[in-house]
Amino acid sequence: MNEEQISRIEDQHLAATYSKLPLAIAKGRAASLWDAQGNEYIDCMGGYGVAIVGHCNPKVVEAIRKQSEKLITCHGSIYNDARAELLDKLIHIAPPNLSRAFLCSSGAESVEAAIKIARRYTRRPEIVAMTGSYHGKTLGALSVTWTQRYREPFQPLLPEVAFTTFGDAEKAREAVSDKTAAVIVEPIQGETGIKPAPDGFLKELREICDAHGSLLVFDEVQTGFGRTGRMWACQHWGVQPDIMCVSKAMAGGLPMGAALAREEVMGAMAKGDHSSTFGGNPLSCAAASAVIDYILDEHLVEQAEKLGTVFKQGLADLSAKHKSAREARGMGLMLALEIRFDVHDLLLKGLKERVLLLYSGKNVLRFLPPLVITEEQINRVLDVLDRLISAEEKTRFEH
Numbered sequence: 141m142n143e144e145q146i147s148r149i150e151d152q153h154l155a156a157t158y159s160k161l162p163l164a165i166a167k168g169r170a171a172s173l174w175d176a177q178g179n180e181y182i183d184c185m186g187g188y189g190v191a192i193v194g195h196c197n198p199k200v201v202e203a204i205r206k207q208s209e210k211l212i213t214c215h216g217s218i219y220n221d222a223r224a225e226l227l228d229k230l231i232h233i234a235p236p237n238l239s240r241a242f243l244c245s246s247g248a249e250s251v252e253a254a255i256k257i258a259r260r261y262t263r264r265p266e267i268v269a270m271t272g273s274y275h276g277k278t279l280g281a282l283s284v285t286w287t288q289r290y291r292e293p294f295q296p297l298l299p300e301v302a303f304t305t306f307g308d309a310e311k312a313r314e315a316v317s318d319k320t321a322a323v324i325v326e327p328i329q330g331e332t333g334i335k336p337a338p339d340g341f342l343k344e345l346r347e348i349c350d351a352h353g354s355l356l357v358f359d360e361v362q363t364g365f366g367r368t369g370r371m372w373a374c375q376h377w378g379v380q381p382d383i384m385c386v387s388k389a390m391a392g393g394l395p396m397g398a399a400l401a402r403e404e405v406m407g408a409m410a411k412g413d414h415s416s417t418f419g420g421n422p423l424s425c426a427a428a429s430a431v432i433d434y435i436l437d438e439h440l441v442e443q444a445e446k447l448g449t450v451f452k453q454g455l456a457d458l459s460a461k462h463k464s465a466r467e468a469r470g471m472g473l474m475l476a477l478e479i480r481f482d483v484h485d486l487l488l489k490g491l492k493e494r495v496l497l498l499y500s501g502k503n504v505l506r507f508l509p510p511l512v513i514t515e516e517q518i519n520r521v522l523d524v525l526d527r528l529i530s531a532e533e534k535t536r537f538e539h
């Protein structure tokens with residue numbers, strides 16, 4: 141199928157819930173993608189942060205191939221070797237206090253599980269979430285997501301959700317009470333502009349939760365698996381959650397997520413309290429085992445930190461050079477360049493330059509490339525951005 145046929149069929153039959161780029165991708169390898177005509181792109185979108193070990197990582201492909209010849213589905217009510225192997229590896233790399241996992245198939249599902257686990261353990265109804273948060277679009281996850289335009293058409297959402305200002309410990313102290321089951325927070329807010337928690341904030345949340353017997357939930361769906369230069373972003377601040385949501389990168393592109401919890405906390409969940417037909421299926425588990433092995437064997441966490449420093453410095457240089465580039469921020473290879481105008485045109489022009497960019501809010505360029513991106517590719521992206529921003533400034537500010 142050519143690009144025209146592909147987009148025509150998708151536009152005709154797919155629920156029109158995505159704003160589409162004029163691009164049909166047919167193939168991927170490492171940090172490169174190819175469109176239906178065979179043009180190669182550098183991928184700075186990474187499937188919204190999924191492609192951490194690179195597209196079609198050969199180790200992951202091999203693990204999927206082997207497992208697909210053996211067993212693809214096995215319900216959670218039956219034991220399975222691929223699942224046991226993954227759990228061993230996952231708990232080994234998880235923050236030390238998290239020893240139990242509920243396995244599911246997406247980020248939103250992991251948040252749904254976290255909310256239920258927190259309510260079950262504390263027997264309290266209320267969840268405190270953050271301004272600027274994004275936790276997914278299923279009804280429970282949407283209830284703790286901040287963005288009004290996502291929430292408003294689907295009211296009423298979960299009652300007993302309170303929002304407090306991201307980064308403001310004093311306000312959090314006022315918002316959390318003995319009715320609070322959990323506080324949920326992204327250590328670095330991803331969908332709303334790449335905003336790291338200010339130093340000290342997560343530690344204060346930990347203390348506030350402890351003072352009230354509330355649970356602290358970290359949503360590491362976007363930040364996990366080495367993305368930020370630590371295996372988990374919370375490790376930048378040395379704070380442990382009671383529950384941690386993970387997904388995206390977990391199975392190399394196959395749908396997978398998990399809610400990890402402390403032994404005692406997950407112990408509150410009784411048989412039948414929660415389930416998911418595809419959760420922990422052997423195929424996704426085998427892929428996830430290969431992803432974890434690859435991250436550890438190839439030192440991708442260190443790689444994210446090293447390349448992130450290069451990339452961020454390049455973005456900082458752009459922001460020093462161009463008056464319309466406001467700020468470079470982020471950690472590891474979860475980066476952003478805030479621009480003084482709507483970046484949509486830059487995304488479209490980036491495609492013409494064979495770079496796939498991503499936004500995070502109207503005026504923020506977000507970078508979530510595979511951690512296997514090369515320094516040469518990063519320099520090419522920086523060069524393209526430099527030219528595109530210069531050209532955009534010419535048309536906008538010099539008439």
Ligand SMILES: Cc1ncc(COP(=O)(O)O)c(C=O)c1O
Pocket residue numbers: 188246247248249251274275276277326330331359360361362387388
């Ligand atoms: C921090 C965070 N939580 C949850 C989600 C929802 O994940 P999914 O789209 O897999 O439901 C996302 C997705 O972008 C996310 O960034």
